[in-house]
Amino acid sequence: MDHDADVVVVGAGPAGLLLAGDLARAGVRCLLLERRTDRSGLTRAFAVHARTLEQLDARGIADELIASGTQVHVLRFFDDAALDLSGLPSRFPYVLITPQYETERVLEERARSLGADIRYGHKVAGLTQHRDGVDVQVEEDGRRPGTLRARYVVGTDGMHSTVRRALGMPFPGKPVVQSVVLADVRLIKPPPETLTANSSGDAFAFIVPFGDGWYRVIAWHRRNQLPESAPVSLDEVSETARQALGVDYGLHEPRWMSRFHSEERQVPRYRDGRVLLAGDAAHVHSPAGGQGMNTSIQDAANLGWKLAAAVQGWAPEGMLDTFDTERHPVGRQVLRTSGALLRFAFTGPQVLGAARTLLVPVATRLPFVTEYMTGAMSGLSISYPAPRGAHSLAGKRVPDWPLADGRRLYEALRGGRFLLAGSRPIPPGIASGYGDRLDMAEVAYPPGIIALIRPDAYTAWAARWSDGLSPSQVRGALVHWCGSPGNHG
Numbered sequence: 001m002d003h004d005a006d007v008v009v010v011g012a013g014p015a016g017l018l019l020a021g022d023l024a025r026a027g028v029r030c031l032l033l034e035r036r037t038d039r040s041g042l043t044r045a046f047a048v049h050a051r052t053l054e055q056l057d058a059r060g061i062a063d064e065l066i067a068s069g070t071q072v073h074v075l076r077f078f079d080d081a082a083l084d085l086s087g088l089p090s091r092f093p094y095v096l097i098t099p100q101y102e103t104e105r106v107l108e109e110r111a112r113s114l115g116a117d118i119r120y121g122h123k124v125a126g127l128t129q130h131r132d133g134v135d136v137q138v139e140e141d142g143r144r145p146g147t148l149r150a151r152y153v154v155g156t157d158g159m160h161s162t163v164r165r166a167l168g169m170p171f172p173g174k175p176v177v178q179s180v181v182l183a184d185v186r187l188i189k190p191p192p193e194t195l196t197a198n199s200s201g202d203a204f205a206f207i208v209p210f211g212d213g214w215y216r217v218i219a220w221h222r223r224n225q226l227p228e229s230a231p232v233s234l235d236e237v238s239e240t241a242r243q244a245l246g247v248d249y250g251l252h253e254p255r256w257m258s259r260f261h262s263e264e265r266q267v268p269r270y271r272d273g274r275v276l277l278a279g280d281a282a283h284v285h286s287p288a289g290g291q292g293m294n295t296s297i298q299d300a301a302n303l304g305w306k307l308a309a310a311v312q313g314w315a316p317e318g319m320l321d322t323f324d325t326e327r328h329p330v331g332r333q334v335l336r337t338s339g340a341l342l343r344f345a346f347t348g349p350q351v352l353g354a355a356r357t358l359l360v361p362v363a364t365r366l367p368f369v370t371e372y373m374t375g376a377m378s379g380l381s382i383s384y385p386a387p388r389g390a391h392s393l394a395g396k397r398v399p400d401w402p403l404a405d406g407r408r409l410y411e412a413l414r415g416g417r418f419l420l421a422g423s424r425p426i427p428p429g430i431a432s433g434y435g436d437r438l439d440m441a442e443v444a445y446p447p448g449i450i451a452l453i454r455p456d457a458y459t460a461w462a463a464r465w466s467d468g469l470s471p472s473q474v475r476g477a478l479v480h481w482c483g484s485p486g487n488h489g
């Protein structure tokens, strides 16, 4: 069977763009199809968390995105509560506030520079799986539909995913909150804090600066529940903001306003044969905590190298299935925490309202509470299952260790390959036959360790030299994670 591409990625949102870039970097022929005719100028997400910035750093594009936004080190909410991110064990101890279209621009420029073929005005209408590939029905700029063949297809086509529907995959869940209004406005007298959020009585409001004079206002009023199609007026936004925050900061000049209903849904599995689902196509949840785009980007970071390995023929048995077994539980957890946060923020004025006012300020001063909350929100505490008896680092996010040659570990990962890193020089012969997918490095810190780092900056395997480590143990880890040796490129 002739294939038009190794992988067709459907949907050029943040997940599709990062994935297309990773596949292209690995030398995979990748086609990214987007139904929009041009880049999006609208922003939904505006918060980029530390773990996402680390993933971008491992691709050499974090600094460019950071230059487009504002760093917020302390999140203040509910009058007297604050969450201090400045102690996060990361190069990025803050949340970056930048419009989603900036994140997409940086990801798209990278993907193009690596050779990804990105086609706007290409709407996927359906697909059919065969034993050796997938036929994708594509409508190009409204012309007659055509068919493209790929070895694999990834649906990163958002909440209303056509790919998901073509698979007949259920998307079970429920609505969580109705009639949340969004408005991008200017303010006569902006609030002193970068992020301003509060709820009072029946009203909740949240104000975020984009850094260019425009502000995003998110407002919700318990007694103002309208259908999604009902137009939003500036008076409605101002009045809710005034009730929640005590002042509306002189909201004016709206350039975009919208009303949306938030839902919590997740597919039962992220893989069906040669078709995979990532990002909002696989899970949607409340925007509270700003997790949607971040989770979608990290889905893509988890999938790219596994899919490249499958296309190139060196993926160990079951490797591609680990996209589902690792990322599905993360998605489920995000649904739970963002749902709980939203219910807490939008809760009624009586019992929980009092708890929020009294308990949250106290709770956010307890170190174990803040550590848990900042770890979850930033994505730094995400880890993947490791076998019983494995080293404590296995499955965990790898810190940005300094290397003996002066680089940082995340710089050494920019080729998208595995990294065998040791606190002393590793005999090169140990990795013979893996030159097409593995680099080696000596770390200046931590001492006494040897670790196999995955391309997505999680520790695959680790051991202590002092435990009498044999070359065959290292070799066993390489075969388990990197497949059998030999040039498959």
Ligand SMILES: Cc1cc2nc3c(=O)[nH]c(=O)nc-3n(C[C@H](O)[C@H](O)[C@H](O)COP(=O)(O)OP(=O)(O)OC[C@H]3O[C@@H](n4cnc5c(N)ncnc54)[C@H](O)[C@@H]3O)c2cc1C
Binding pocket: 010, 011, 012, 013, 014, 015, 016, 033, 034, 035, 036, 044, 045, 046, 047, 100, 122, 123, 124, 125, 156, 157, 158, 159, 160, 161, 162, 163, 182, 260, 278, 279, 280, 281, 287, 289, 290, 291, 292, 293, 294, 295, 296
């Ligand atoms: C109001 C609102 C506020 C939000 N705020 C935040 C926030 O603060 N922080 C956060 O992290 N997340 C937030 N999110 C969620 C975030 O925007 C999404 O999680 C993120 O965009 C998901 O990225 P994605 O790449 O999976 O999908 P999307 O960004 O939805 O991209 C899907 C792409 O697929 C394309 N497409 C769809 N169907 C087809 C087809 N048939 N053929 C070809 N192309 C197709 C679409 O045009 C689109 O470009 C918010 C969402 C909403 C609705």
